[in-house]
Amino acid sequence: MNFSLSDEQILFQESVDSFVAKEYSLDARRALAAGEDGFSRAHWARFAELGWLGLGLDEAHGGLGGSALDTAVLMEAFGRGLVAEPYLASIVMGGGLVEAAASGAQKSALLPALAAGELMLAFAYAEPRGRYDLAHVATRAEKSSAGAYLLNGHKSVVFHGASADSIIVSARTSGDTGDKNGIGLFLLDRAAPGLTLRPYPTVDGLRAAEVMLEDAQAEPMGEEGGAHGAIEAVIDHATIAVCAEAVGIMRTLIEMTRAYVDSRKQFGRAIGKFQVVQHALVDMYMAHELSKSLTYRAAAALGTVATATATAAATSAAKVQIGKAGKLIGEQAVQLHGGMGMTDEFAVGHYFKRLAMIETLFGNTDHHRRRFAEL
Amino acid sequence: MNFSLSDEQILFQESVDSFVAKEYSLDARRALAAGEDGFSRAHWARFAELGWLGLGLDEAHGGLGGSALDTAVLMEAFGRGLVAEPYLASIVMGGGLVEAAASGAQKSALLPALAAGELMLAFAYAEPRGRYDLAHVATRAEKSSAGAYLLNGHKSVVFHGASADSIIVSARTSGDTGDKNGIGLFLLDRAAPGLTLRPYPTVDGLRAAEVMLEDAQAEPMGEEGGAHGAIEAVIDHATIAVCAEAVGIMRTLIEMTRAYVDSRKQFGRAIGKFQVVQHALVDMYMAHELSKSLTYRAAAALGTVATATATAAATSAAKVQIGKAGKLIGEQAVQLHGGMGMTDEFAVGHYFKRLAMIETLFGNTDHHRRRFAEL
């Protein structure tokens, strides 16, 4: 038992931190958000060169075989600068699904391209009435004569759907909406007829899209009707990844707020000298330390702990902790910045918004608390 | 619409306040708690003389016909001094049940005696496995040949059961435990054969008893099997009464804490000069103001608002508010007193304990929040 990052992980995080510090000023991010994709393809290529895209992918297919903790270390550093590139959508979710479910041929075709930055994926799993239930799949897949499948349905809030080359879709070949059995995964070319995208920006400066499917032709990925377990495992991994991102965001918010209360003077002294402000910052600090500890632990549990139940419990525990700490830290950071915190010019609001949206992803605090209690 | 107490109510409260201030020092209360009954029969006689015992009872039977708000005003003043007499058990619950359910003859026999301080009642409604469900009545009543009823069962935590002359018991003549129908009220002489009392002190310095019934002979009070509504209404009234008591306790705790932080010096100044201490007291102050406002409103609603649902909602809202505020104020009062707050010598701990036990009476915060939401 050893709850430290390895020396390699610490060095790796420092290198990502310095990339992020250099490339992700608030102005730079604002420029990205205003562009077509909402992120930088040049950065993406750089990520590929640096090996970050293949970090967690299988060594047999061009990856580095890193652990979930390695991914968490990267995501934490990404959170420090609100990195806008679709690492979560394309690599953690897209790549994760390919590894978990795809055939050998599909893996060979997809994973090296993903790691090289030549392919981008997105994952369409949520549906309008599904809330956080991954088995709430009303979208139907029917086998066509040609051996492909025709998809019909509406997938909601597909992150980075419009910039993906292919979208992985969860769709049902049998059973009723809500059944765990009968759900499959399908690889859908973004140019496929019958696929309509309605892209939009998100409140935290990223991109997503509604995905409408009308007889859209797609290629099956993995066993028909048996994808629920793989989906759940990949979403757990993605959950830990956003927890780690949130941990990075929290640290940045605390540093910003710490610096702000030291410089801002009211009633003749720095507001950081007021005891109530100090205790608020202490609460934020403690919440961050606990969040970081539990997230690392959950990340380390993924892949090393024996049962799916243990993995799910560790994940849900981390998401609950992050949800509560994120709300405390995000809201207090804005509050302690006073009027400045409310402005778009100041970075603090942007970090706060991203934290607030992480709460909505993959199940909010209530969802994961209940899942934890029921496991 | 007018949310003020009347001038009469204000004068009345002042007179009770001064009685309490004079008679209820901590030492006096300690002496009462060490006595046989746990309260003073001399005080009880004085209450009768002052008209307090008949305050809320029917004018036709020796009472003053006061409102639930009048009772609340009295109970609030009682709370300021942790009055130990069984006003809640004997008058609010006992008297309330007689008024709500008893026959004319029973009322004539009981109410004047109650108002005169010659009779004490207690109410045995809770059962070991019933939590806060008033319909959880496993105790059975069977009609004997003599026209009386024989009771069998176990009623739990009957406040002031051992000092009562008669105990009113809820028992079932038909239906299953949990059914609202089939519950009746029975008047049981404390000396009745088949009644065994196991009396004990409570953690907040009062008295209660377990009541064991084995073919105990009792007189029916009101319609057979139809008492649930009356029980609920009386318990709602009792709930508002303890809310008002809690409001008085809170005010005393705030005053004590306010005085303590002003006098106690640490690090060269009164701890009341520390901003965190100030804000904690402000939170306590606000919680008390809100509790008082909502309790008065609920008390005023009892009897004047048309529907039982509205009464229940107002009652449950007040109990939730009192529960949350009581926890905040009680725990903070002890915390701000530091080590002194932990000692039996200081009054603060005694008030805190009574507040904590009020939370357990008639349904805790969770129970009443749910009831409010479901109404």
Added chain:
Amino acid sequence: MEIALSSTDAAFQQEVRDFIRAELPGDIKSKVERGQTLEKDDYVRWQKILFKRGWIAPSWPLEHGGTDWTPLQRHLFEEELAAASTPRIMPFGLAMVAPVIMAFGDAAQKAHYLPRILGSEDWWCQGYSEPGAGSDLASLTTKAVAEGEDYIVSGTKTWTTLAQYADMIFCLVRTSAEGKPQEGITFLLIDMTSPGVTVRPIRTLDGGVEINDVFLDDVRVPQANRIGEENKGWTYAKFLLSHERTGIAAIGRSKKELSQLKSIAAAEAAGNASLAEDGRFTDKMADLEIDILALESLVLRIVADETAGRGPGAEASILKIKGTEIQQRLSELALEAIGYYANPYIAEARQAGWNEAPIGPDHATNVAPHYFNWRKASIYGGTNEIQKNIIAKMVLGL
């Protein structure tokens, strides 16, 4: 204590309700209900309708165009307005500068400004906060130097709500550096069209532009526009703050938002049922509803005290703290209710005339921006921390 309305008051309430139903323009109502941004004209149109009815300034003295309503009637009136999706009545002229002019202005100022405020002819904004002086007003640095019959004013005001619409700004400026910081402050009324006044909108984190910097660059202001005496502005500003209480608890609005929240919960799925049938979520709504009831009860106690002639103490601070906590909590629960559909952001959806199909359910459209925007509630008008300091000092004497 009487918890029902008297027949007189019930009739009054009905009269207000009927009036609003008949007179509130449909386009304005729709914008308010959909959480869209109101234009200057929307506010002014509605205020003129109230003016015509004689109800624009219920708390003003009758001789200046106010009403003779009781405190309870004023409360009922505010609640009806809030419950009916009317635009907020802009407080800067009517509720803030007007009482100061009435109390401390000279005859000419009263004659000129009060009718124009009453008739919504001038839009006012408030020049208090500065980049270095937020809740600590006394440290302001905007300087006014007497020159002949004028002052020459230079400095920056910030956090100025809707300055882009304003014809007039009332400002605290420094006319002396002597004595305590509070002692050198003067209260000036400045025409926004004066040369040297520049407004720069500040985008807030929800994407809106409600607040502004106001740059004052050697602005020439007639001394006739000074309220009362030079260097006594702090007295007038404190007087103003004590008048800011009206409607601060915003019970009516919170009740309305709670009912919207309940609708959202009923429409949102949670498994095979709706979120309104999910005990965890209904618990949170119940807590909030109880908080609203408790605060309303406190407001009504304060109203009763006012009626009985017992003046308000630091109650404004409690109402501010608890009112804004409730409002923020409402926005949080709405955000929680809509799940993934909190994410889409369509800037145009907040503008009137946006007619595209919403992304996700219509009720989700402006929920996240509202949540973000509403973080301001615990900051503006003196942060909630400052309000607690006030209570600690004024009420608890600590």
Added chain:
Amino acid sequence: MEIALSSTDAAFQQEVRDFIRAELPGDIKSKVERGQTLEKDDYVRWQKILFKRGWIAPSWPLEHGGTDWTPLQRHLFEEELAAASTPRIMPFGLAMVAPVIMAFGDAAQKAHYLPRILGSEDWWCQGYSEPGAGSDLASLTTKAVAEGEDYIVSGTKTWTTLAQYADMIFCLVRTSAEGKPQEGITFLLIDMTSPGVTVRPIRTLDGGVEINDVFLDDVRVPQANRIGEENKGWTYAKFLLSHERTGIAAIGRSKKELSQLKSIAAAEAAGNASLAEDGRFTDKMADLEIDILALESLVLRIVADETAGRGPGAEASILKIKGTEIQQRLSELALEAIGYYANPYIAEARQAGWNEAPIGPDHATNVAPHYFNWRKASIYGGTNEIQKNIIAKMVLGL
């Protein structure tokens, strides 16, 4: 990062577990499990059993009778003790005064006291707090005046845990009024049997008598009992505080109490089901379980840092705050779970040998007193407010 135990550590853990199972006397175990008051002899007996095995002072240097365990092993050991219903190892001698004697005592003091502490021959208590000086130790007034080879000590210490059992007390006393308040303090070891020492038990609000006033009335204390230099006691006291961290998070005990809470919830009825099937209650237990997991993760990170030679900073303060919040919350939920049966109070039920039938379910017997007693957790050893001040200063540099 490795979340499983190595085979060495797993074997170590098993060894500890087996030892406790074999050696912990059944009567002591039963008292701990039933929340009954432990007698002096219970503590001493158990400590002597650990002493015999060489495990009484794992953090002491090997040459003084400690162990060569890794920080992780020490942590595992503490967790196993807590999980197995063993009496708390009294810290006053072993964890508090002993490190001070080792670091600053003279050879005679080391030779005399350390073996006696190790063998639980002396029971120590702590004379820090005074009626006027709680968390603010530097304002203490107990006075020691040199007279020949002795000091004459007068004053009152309070809040002294289990002083009624103590053979020795280590005290901070004032030997000089010059300079800063911290500068005139001296660290003395006082024999409790000295003439002039009187112990007065203080009943706490739960009815227990765990804490005491200790009156020192012209007590003659040899100067040989002074630690280090006169007037330098503050330095030694601060050193001691930095050593107080061990086991402060009490993860093992909290886990055990959580499992007891789950049993209570499963046994308590809620409608037709048990409280353990009530979503509102399970939500609260889940929150608490997650808090425990998070704190445990943090403790293990700190243990790993220690292993890597990175010393602790203000972590003790975080562990104190969060650990006590969890312990208090556990006691609150237990209280909530038992409903009306929180009310009965049987003083004798806390004493061993009480054999009457409980009132209500057995699990309810000492729940309310425990809740009341445990309010102390956020007060003793420096209130949680003080701990936050420390973090603000030491970690955040505010």
